[in-house]
Amino acid sequence: MIHTLGRAVRRVYRRRVDLSHPARSPLGSSVVDCVGYADGVRQAGSCPAAEALRRVREENGADPAGSFVWIGLHEPSREEFEELAELFELHPLTVEDAVDAHSRAKVVPYDGTVLAVFRTVGHAAHAEVASTTQVVETGEITVITGRDFVVTVRYGRHGSLGPVREALEAAPEQLAKGPSSVLHAVADFVVDEYLAVAEAVQQDIDAVESAVFSGHAGRGAAGRSEAGRIYQLKRGLLEFKRAMSPLHRPLEALAHQPASLIAPEIRPYFRDVSDHLARAGEQIHGYDALLDSILQAHLAQMTVAQxxxxxxxxxxxxxxxxxxxxxxxxxxxxxxxxxxxxxxxxxxxxxxxxxxxxxxxxxxxxxxxx
Incomplete structure (x- = not known):
């Protein structure tokens, strides 16, 4: 199921023409979608958060099972988020982490909720790496999971969760496992994007490596240009590692430590996500070491040319x-x-x-x- 869901997310993501600027719903300037789910099935229509939550709690009483509300936000203001915080009775520290777009990746329990912060990465569009090229763009996704609700907050131009929602809705048996299924799907999506960006960065590194060993990179302006390209790639990898590295321990905790808000049947799936994260980390560390070798070879070439x-x-x-x-x-x-x-x-x-x-x-x- 986990592999099928991941492939579905990637297919939906590729079908989208522009995921950087999702359409705004009439629910509010920052609300992308607000939907109730019953036994993993999307309920008809969208409605304000308070109304959606009231319906879920009236229909399911004390045991929501697979029924919950999923509210998606994009770069909300503090005032907008505080309204939701009051509705869902969120801890003040949860509010601080949700409205601060520069939090470190982490998973923290707060008074009946689980706060998960994921740093997203995207490969910046460019024809070729230059001394002024931005290689990696970063953003943030915050997931607040409760007993009968999920709030996702996204910052940045990439990492739209529309494909994740569509893929989950196409797998109602997964959604029926509750809000923790959304937390897993978001984590899986973010880590899959790490792997995709790592492959794109590898192509940039291959291009720079070919240029350095072409025999013309050790002289004059060409030599200075290649040094700038290598520096930009190393800077991009540094941003990548800052986004990815802090996530290892939280994912390990989700995979191996029991939590009241994480369904037992969802926990093994986090192990798979953790394995993918480890693979992405190994790739990035390998690229960094390779760039060090390319830089040393380039400096040696410049010395020989001089x-x-x-x-x-x-x-x-x-x-x-x-x-x-x-x-x-x-x-x-x-x-x-x-x-x-x-x-x-x-x-x-x-x-x-x-x-x-x-x-x-x-x-x-x-x-x-x-």
Missing amino acids: NEDMRKITAWAAIVAVPTMVCGAYGMNFEHMPLTGSVWGYPLVLAVIAVACHVIHRGFRRNGWL
């Missing part, structure tokens, strides 16, 4: 020194200079200079300096 240039300059300076020395000697105004009175003096001196320069030039060519 040494070659210095040898050529030195060789030509040695060749030019011969006519400079001879002409300098004959430029002194002494009366008794050799060959000054001879008809063949001038051609002979020029011939000596030419032969000496030719011999020195051949010597430098033989030694690889020219």
